[in-house]
Amino acid sequence: MSGTFFCNKCGAQNTDGAQFCSRCGAPAFPTSGVAPSPASSPSNPGIPYAAVPYPPASYSAVVPAVGVRYGGFWIRVVAFIIDWIIVRVVVSPVHLFFGGLGLAGMMGGVHHPLGLALLGGGVTAIAALFGGWLYEAFMESSSYQATLGKMVCGMKVTDLSGNRISFERATGRHFAKYLSGLILCIGYIMVGFTERKQGLHDLLAGTLVLRN
Numbered sequence: 001m002s003g004t005f006f007c008n009k010c011g012a013q014n015t016d017g018a019q020f021c022s023r024c025g026a027p028a029f030p031t032s033g034v035a036p037s038p039a040s041s042p043s044n045p046g047i048p049y050a051a052v053p054y055p056p057a058s059y060s061a062v063v064p065a066v067g068v069r070y071g072g073f074w075i076r077v078v079a080f081i082i083d084w085i086i087v088r089v090v091v092s093p094v095h096l097f098f099g100g101l102g103l104a105g106m107m108g109g110v111h112h113p114l115g116l117a118l119l120g121g122g123v124t125a126i127a128a129l130f131g132g133w134l135y136e137a138f139m140e141s142s143s144y145q146a147t148l149g150k151m152v153c154g155m156k157v158t159d160l161s162g163n164r165i166s167f168e169r170a171t172g173r174h175f176a177k178y179l180s181g182l183i184l185c186i187g188y189i190m191v192g193f194t195e196r197k198q199g200l201h202d203l204l205a206g207t208l209v210l211r212n
Helices: 073-107 114-140 148-152 167-182 186-192 200-205
Strands: 004-006 013-015 044-048 155-159 207-211
Touching: 073 114, 073 148, 073 155, 073 186, 114 167, 148 155, 155 167, 167 186, 167 200, 186 200, 200 207
Parallel strands: none
Antiparallel strands: 004 013, 155 207
């Protein structure tokens, strides 16, 4: 009957004359009838790898961030109000300009100043829309990583790894806010209940709002 030997690498039993282990393919170094002692687990001295279900390297434990604070619902409401006021102050000259045209038309004898009023309201709304977008996207993708409202409240916007976001991502986050508002503001309310204080727009854009 042919003899056997045990692989020095994995401990599998092989027949004499084999050049490579039938299990792991390692070169054969026969040690007749004696199985090599399995190496001990570095994380568990004295316990062989064979007794450990999986090698330690196969685990990818998620280490929770320590000391990270997220911007909660109410402080973000305060920041939103500050930013809303800032944008309205910036676009108010446009509204005043068209309002002045309407008043001048009435004084000049124009019988239907409604057209000017509608035009003024439409232009003001467009200015507020584009102004809000550019304001948020530029500020949140800048080195400040925050709008003035968020800066006042000690917050900044980052990606999921805590890095500065791009203008494109900041743009996507801004317009995703419309979706958060359209569904009865549930997208905003989610900030108060999600683990990392993310609204729907944060989840869609892959962003976090951190507190300094």
